[in-house]
Amino acid sequence: MEALPAEIDDHRKLFGKEPWEVVYDPRDYCIICNTRVDEYGYCACGGAAD
Ligand SMILES: [Zn+2]
Structure with a gap:
């Protein structure tokens, strides 16, 4: 599967x-x-369970 363009790839930026x-x-x-x-x-x- 191809990656999304970095400028619209908020998921990759976040995670x-x-x-x-x-x-x-x-x-x-x-x-x-x-x-x-x-x-x-x-x-x-967001990990509040910790
Ligand atoms: Zn949770």
């Missing part, structure tokens, strides 16, 4: 990779916002 490269653990959901947590431990509420 350092493309959206489809984010690896989620299907067993790992945030207990606060109930979204998936990625391999860095971030979720939709």
Whole structure:
């Protein structure tokens, strides 16, 4: 899959990779916002679960 142009690729700017490269653990959901947590431990509420 081709990368998006850098100037519009806000996801890569924010997370350092493309959206489809984010690896989620299907067993790992945030207990606060109930979204998936990625391999860095971030979720939709920005790691407030820590
Ligand atoms: Zn959360």
